[in-house]
Amino acid sequence: xxxxxxxxxxxxxxxxxxxxxxxxxxxxxxxxxxxxxxxxxxxxxxxxxxxxxxxxxxxxxxxxxxxxxxxxxxxxxxxxxxxxxxxxxxxxxxxxxxxxxxxxxxxxxxxxxxxxxxxxxxxxxxxxxxxxxxxxxxxxxxxxxxxxxxxxxxxxxxxxxxxxxxxxxxxxxxxxxxxxxxxxxxxxxxxxxxxxxxxxxxxxxxxxxxxxxxxxxxxxxxxxxxxxxxxxxxxxxxxxxxxxxxxxxxxxxxxxxxxxxxxxxxxxxxxxxxxxxxxxxxxxxxxxxxxxxxxxxxxxxxxxxxxxxxxxxxxxxxxxxxxxxxxxxxxxxxxxxxxxxxxxxxxxxxxxxxxxxxxxxxxxxxxxxxxxxxxxxxxxxxxxxxxxxxxxxxxxxxxxxxxxxxxxxxxxxxxxxxxxxxxxxxxxxxxxxxxxxxxxxxxxxxxxxxxxxxxxxxxxxxxxxxxxxxxxxxxxxxxxxxxxxxxxxxxxxxxxxxxxxxxxxxxxxxxxxxxxxxxxxxxxxxxxxxxxxxxxxxxxxxxxxxxxxxxxxxxxxxxxxxxxxxxxxxxxxxxxxxxxxxxxxxxxxxxxxxxxxxxxxxxxxxxxx
Amino acid sequence: xxxxxxxxxxxxxxxxxxxxxxxxxxxxxxxxxxxxxxxxxxxxxxxxxxxxxxxxxxxxxxxxxxxxxxxxxxxxxxxxxxxxxxxxxxxxxxxxxxxxxxxxxxxxxxxxxxxxxxxxxxxxxxxxxxxxxxxxxxxxxxxxxxxxxxxxxxxxxxxxxxxxxxxxxxxxxxxxxxxxxxxxxx
Numbered sequence: 125x126x127x128x129x130x131x132x133x134x135x136x137x138x139x140x141x142x143x144x145x146x147x148x149x150x151x152x153x154x155x156x157x158x159x160x161x162x163x164x165x166x167x168x169x170x171x172x173x174x175x176x177x178x179x180x181x182x183x184x185x186x187x188x189x190x191x192x193x194x195x196x197x198x199x200x201x202x203x204x205x206x207x208x209x210x211x212x213x214x215x216x217x218x219x220x221x222x223x224x225x226x227x228x229x230x231x232x233x234x235x236x237x238x239x240x241x242x243x244x245x246x247x248x249x250x251x252x253x254x255x256x257x258x259x260x261x262x263x264x265x266x267x268x269x270x271x272x273x274x275x276x277x278x279x280x281x282x283x284x285x286x287x288x289x290x291x292x293x294x295x296x297x298x299x300x301x302x303x304x305x306x307x308x309x310x311x312x313x314x315x316x317x318x319x320x321x322x323x324x325x326x327x328x329x330x331x332x333x334x335x336x337x338x339x340x341x342x343x344x345x346x347x348x349x350x351x352x353x354x355x356x357x358x359x360x361x362x363x364x365x366x367x368x369x370x371x372x373x374x375x376x377x378x379x380x381x382x383x384x385x386x387x388x389x390x391x392x393x394x395x396x397x398x399x400x401x402x403x404x405x406x407x408x409x410x411x412x413x414x415x416x417x418x419x420x421x422x423x424x425x426x427x428x429x430x431x432x433x434x435x436x437x438x439x440x441x442x443x444x445x446x447x448x449x450x451x452x453x454x455x456x457x458x459x460x461x462x463x464x465x466x467x468x469x470x471x472x473x474x475x476x477x478x479x480x481x482x483x484x485x486x487x488x489x490x491x492x493x494x495x496x497x498x499x500x501x502x503x504x505x506x507x508x509x510x511x512x513x514x515x516x517x518x519x520x521x522x523x524x525x526x527x528x529x530x531x532x533x534x535x536x537x538x539x540x541x542x543x544x545x546x547x548x549x550x551x552x553x554x555x556x557x558x559x560x561x562x563x564x565x566x567x568x569x570x571x572x573x574x575x576x577x578x579x580x581x582x583x584x585x586x587x588x589x590x591x592x593x594x595x596x597x598x599x600x601x602x603x604x605x606x607x608x609x610x611x612x613x614x615x616x617x618x619x620x621x622x623x624x625x626x627x628x629x630x631x632x633x634x635x636x637x638x639x640x641x642x643x644x645x646x647x648x649x650x651x652x653x654x655x656x657x658x659x660x661x662x663x664x665x666x667x668x669x670x671x672x673x674x675x676x677x678x679x680x681x682x683x684x685x686x687x688x689x690x691x692x693x694x695x696x697x698x699x700x701x702x703x704x705x706x707x708x709x710x711x712x713x714x715x716x717x718x719x720x721x722x723x724x725x726x727x728x729x730x731x732x733x
Numbered sequence: 734x735x736x737x738x739x740x741x742x743x744x745x746x747x748x749x750x751x752x753x754x755x756x757x758x759x760x761x762x763x764x765x766x767x768x769x770x771x772x773x774x775x776x777x778x779x780x781x782x783x784x785x786x787x788x789x790x791x792x793x794x795x796x797x798x799x800x801x802x803x804x805x806x807x808x809x810x811x812x813x814x815x816x817x818x819x820x821x822x823x824x825x826x827x828x829x830x831x832x833x834x835x836x837x838x839x840x841x842x843x844x845x846x847x848x849x850x851x852x853x854x855x856x857x858x859x860x861x862x863x864x865x866x867x868x869x870x871x872x873x874x875x876x877x878x879x880x881x882x883x884x885x886x887x888x889x890x891x892x893x894x895x896x897x898x899x900x901x902x903x904x905x906x907x908x909x910x911x912x913x914x915x916x917x918x919x
Contacts, residue, residue, distance in 0.1 A: 263815065263823060574890055579810070581810065585811050698829075702819075703817050703820025703828060705817045705818050706822060707821070707822050
């Protein structure tokens with residue numbers, strides 16, 4: 125049985141599962157794996173402090189909480205404890221941060237940072253910080269003026285503004301400690317990602333892959349905000365921080381200055397490869413992991429070559445930033461498949477031995493299991509409907525394209541699946557060691573595309589493609605897939621009318637929380653996918669849910685509601701869906717969403733009575 | 734000359750007169766760079782003065798050729814990247830009836846040249862002035878403001894939106910104010 129045949133089989137099984145399930149609240153078990161089957165995976169767990177210091181909760185990017193006060197038996201009694209309006213009616217993609225009896229909220233532009241006092245009834249404002257970012261930066265942000273939040277570290281709260289500053293505040297008083305300008309929004313560079321801090325290194329990357337910027341990851345000294353190093357995603361090895369320690373697993377990634385040689389002359393200077401997803405950190409290997417975004421422009425005809433080091437992932441030394449390995453999921457990306465999706469670090473029993481791997485639900489639709497020491501791809505199985513590629517060659521690491529589905533200049537190619545936003549975009553998954561399942565919020569969508577010449581004008585979009593999206597097989601656009609990484613297939617799938625653009629959080633209470641674009645915040649049974657509780661918020665939910673133990677000892681669940689982001693900009697920016705390309709392709713997919721959801725920005729915090 | 738042929742001649746003359754602006758080529762496009770937009774007000778309120786002038790007739794907005802050029806330039810200067818094909822994306826929709834900085838030809842010209850503080854870049858000195866007028870005229874066609882014989886027809890590209898010439902005419906509020914009623918009407 126060839127690999128591609130096996131992948132087709134897996135796709136087929138997934139397809140059968142999706143077709144057999146009518147109601148979106150009813151999960152569909154997959155053949156040969158009974159719903160409810162649990163395969164716990166042993167992890168080295170720090171004891172849970174009940175707080176939430178970084179978007180990913182832990183360095184492994186699992187978004188798993190050991191709190192179990194709220195569980196599958198009592199979650200139906202969950203009710204609102206308090207709410208808070210952020211005052212900003214754009215996409216709320218941030219994770220609330222909880223530390224020292226305080227909750228920190230980062231809003232979309234104008235990037236206000238609120239500290240809420242959790243010790244007082246109703247959690248009133250303790251302080252707020254307003255950085256007054258440039259309004260012009262909003263015109264340089266591809267997909268709404270979002271932020272993915274702040275990070276707490278050692279008494280500081282650190283976050284970035286859309287116009288390119290990274291700011292550290294005293295977490296207790298809100299006093300500004302340092303402010304460093306990293307990105308030039310006048311050339312299309314913005315910052316939307318949540319910073320990650322490891323050992324006094326504050327990691328920040330840029331956004332702007334649709335503006336012909338050059339991607340990078342920077343490390344700032346947490347003490348004073350001074351730049352320690354900047355590792356570019358394109359260009360000569362010295363600037364990519366590729367040196368003697370660089371040992372990629374596949375031959376295709378070996379050679380000197382590939383960040384220059386795999387591009388037409390000088391195209392790497394406007395080649396994208398931005399860094400705006402979530403980082404992971406393995407303390408035993410002292411490596412950080414992150415993905416690089418799409419190459420620019422989308423019109424790939426203008427950039428022959430592999431376009432390194434875009435649409436791939438780096439493992440770097442956490443201190444020096446030296447590249448240790450790289451793997452390119454989508455070389456010479458044809459579809460805007462950013463490689464920024466999260467890497468979830470787990471130690472997995474595979475073929476009788478425990479392997480240190482990372483799980484990567486990539487934008488191209490494959491769930492990669494990668495040896496996180498060497499960069500070897502152990503498996504790559506489709507977790508969504510794919511008709512553009514037939515699989516990943518595990519010998520070479522190469523993505524196998526189906527030529528008929530490649531976009532063309534001046535010609536419409538129809539029914540391309542997955543879409544430009546991918547099988548999954550930024551919305552982060554969570555992993556429960558209790559069930560051994562990865563909970564992936566994602567899209568089930570296809571698109572029509574036509575390429576045209578893209579002109580590079582600094583500060584304006586550099587795309588060269590016309591796209592419109594629509595639902596994939598089954599007619600629904602969103603899925604929450606509970607993925608069994610050992611079996612290499614889904615355990616269950618929840619379907620939703622709209623793309624599930626929120627993150628997920630899983631808990632020791634046997635629960636998975638997620639939100640929908642039409643405003644529902646839901647709790648599913650982590651074993652079976654049965655919806656056990658749901659609550660209708662005032663706007664669409666596209667944020668990152670979290671859970672924490674309050675000063676009163678009770679467990680709380682928190683999420684920001686507020687539609688926006690790439691698809692939600694249809695609502696937040698009042699786009700006109702009579703144009704199918706509105707919102708860079710979402711007009712066709714979401715023609716009526718403005719009649720169903722309104723913009724807003726509200727924190728919801730839930731607890732048991 | 735028979736009555737019939739005279740009638741035909743008069744009709745042909747009438748048609749050609751009607752069509753001349755539509756087919757007009759503007760051979761002297763003026764100075765190369767875009768000019769400062771001058772005193773085009775963006776608001777409906779003028780301090781101590783009468784309201785600002787409305788939409789001035791402009792030969793470019795009556796020429797199908799110029800508007801067609803505007804459509805081509807709208808793509809070439811990356812307007813499409815932010816405003817899509819009228820539905821909007823990073824920037825606002827242009828095919829609807831909501832106009833933040835004014836819907837008149839002069840106001841659109843000013844917006845392109847000056848830029849606007851919430852994200853619209855300034856193209857001052859970057860686009861020849863007659864091309865700015867062409868783009869501005871095309872932008873007006875997106876919400877059905879131009880006659881259907883001037884607005885572009887179906888394009889050769891991926892069908893994604895009704896052709897400009899078939900779009901319903903939207904009614905930007907500022908262009909069509911109702912008279913203020915001061916007396917009881919019944």
